[in-house]
Amino acid sequence: MTERTLERVLEGETVNPPPIWLMRQAGRYLPEYRALREKAGGFLNLCYNPDFATEVTLQPIRRYGFDAAILFSDILVIPDALKCGVRFEKGEGPRLDPIEADDIGRLEARYAAETLDPVIEAVGRIRERLPGETSLLGFCGAPWTVATYMIAGKGTSDQAPARLFAYRHRSEFLKLLDLIADLSANYLIRQLKAGADAVQIFDSWAGVLGEEDFADFAAGPAARIVKTVRQAVPGAKIIAFAKGAGPNLSTYRQKTDANAIGLDWTVPLAIAKELQKDGPVQGNLDPLSLVAGGDLMKARARAIVEALSDGPMIFNLGHGITPEVDPETVAALVKLVRGEK
Numbered sequence: 013m014t015e016r017t018l019e020r021v022l023e024g025e026t027v028n029p030p031p032i033w034l035m036r037q038a039g040r041y042l043p044e045y046r047a048l049r050e051k052a053g054g055f056l057n058l059c060y061n062p063d064f065a066t067e068v069t070l071q072p073i074r075r076y077g078f079d080a081a082i083l084f085s086d087i088l089v090i091p092d093a094l095k096c097g098v099r100f101e102k103g104e105g106p107r108l109d110p111i112e113a114d115d116i117g118r119l120e121a122r123y124a125a126e127t128l129d130p131v132i133e134a135v136g137r138i139r140e141r142l143p144g145e146t147s148l149l150g151f152c153g154a155p156w157t158v159a160t161y162m163i164a165g166k167g168t169s170d171q172a173p174a175r176l177f178a179y180r181h182r183s184e185f186l187k188l189l190d191l192i193a194d195l196s197a198n199y200l201i202r203q204l205k206a207g208a209d210a211v212q213i214f215d216s217w218a219g220v221l222g223e224e225d226f227a228d229f230a231a232g233p234a235a236r237i238v239k240t241v242r243q244a245v246p247g248a249k250i251i252a253f254a255k256g257a258g259p260n261l262s263t264y265r266q267k268t269d270a271n272a273i274g275l276d277w278t279v280p281l282a283i284a285k286e287l288q289k290d291g292p293v294q295g296n297l298d299p300l301s302l303v304a305g306g307d308l309m310k311a312r313a314r315a316i317v318e319a320l321s322d323g324p325m326i327f328n329l330g331h332g333i334t335p336e337v338d339p340e341t342v343a344a345l346v347k348l349v350r351g352e353k
Contacts, residue, residue: 018080018147019209021292021324022249022271029350030317030325031079033149034342035253036332037072038084042339044071055100056092059085065134066141073146075339076346080147080210081138083203085131087153087214090195091162093124110165110173113181116188124195125202132206139207147210150203154215154254155192155233159185171220178229186228193233197240200248204241210249212274213237216331219256219276226260231267238268251294255331261287277301277330281319292324297345299329305341313348 015023018031039045045068052058058068068084088106092098096119097109111119139148156174164173178185200211218230234252241248253274254264265273265287275284275295287293301312317327327349333342347353 016079016145016147016209018149018326019249021326022210022251024292024324026322026324028321030321030327031147032327032346032349033078033080033082034072034329034333035082037076037078037082037342038068039333040335041333041337041342042071042075055086056098059089060130062130062134062137065131066137069134069138070141073142076342077143078146078346080149081142082149082212083131083135083138083151083208085134085151087151087158087216088161089128089131090124090153090158090192090199093127093195094119094121094162095123096162105167106161108161108165111162113177113184116184116191119188119191121191121195125198128199128202132202135203135206135208148208149251150200150208150211151214152196152199152211152237154213154218154230155189155196155237156221156229157215157217158192158196159188159229160217162188167217171217175220175225178225189229189233190236193236194240197237197244200237200241200250201244204245204248210251210271211241212251212253213268213270215252215254215257217256218254218260219258223260226257227263227267230254230257231260231264234264234270235268238270251326253294262290265290272324272326274328275330279330281315285319285323288320288323288325292326293320294326294328296328296330299331299334299337302329302341302345303334303336305338305344309341309345310348313345317349 017027058064065084073081088098160171160174163177250270251272252268252270255276272292272294277296277298301309
């Protein structure tokens, strides 16, 4: 079998049309997902039930034939495996039991692998059921983003609780990042060995960090994950996505040594073109343009393809797809990127 197009791009090859997948492509905009979530009775039930996780992962592949499927799970399974009281409350998003500085040394990682076993089982099932030409992506949350939820107990607009915690308790905070990085690396290694073809590190809150803190809290821990994963799985293909990283993206690529870097929608295409000179890029359609649909969506998507298609690129959104998106608009996007009438 020839190598899948997404993996060819991650090796540095230019492929036309470019491979396409969408962050959160299995989710609330799909009626079949909503029906299954209702049946599961809760979000974590979907994540930890291999049958449900497999089905949800395959749903958008059946609809759209994306070039990659991404494992259905959540970045907060790592703190859940650390017994941090993760729960998803309707209408409020994720909630955790906030941790203090003194709690960090007592976090119990002994049973983390056992907690995550059902996710790894799902990876194997998904790979078996995917079409041969479709890549399977695993993922984890980046240590900085995961830590922000563990400290605040929820997401906040500027992640001030985590930033202040890091200023007041720097040594403890760095220990927390190392713990999350090591658990996450092991988690990704298991995903790759179970059948994932590549993995992505999601740092959704990297954009709130200044230059020095970005290096220490975002780029450094991500680099630690990449190094550990590649020691166990030589040649592992890794995408690193740091939302809002902006001018830090070039050094982020260099420090992490990721195969590709993800770009959010605020990265100008001229800058994306410069970043592409050093390796593959992924992105970066504004998720709200997909909600708007129509000619605007098509024009924005076409501009990305035209600007970046003469180098190695993976077409994606600049962050996750939102529940308001019309599934038919996604179908139109896929056709556009692939040059289909």
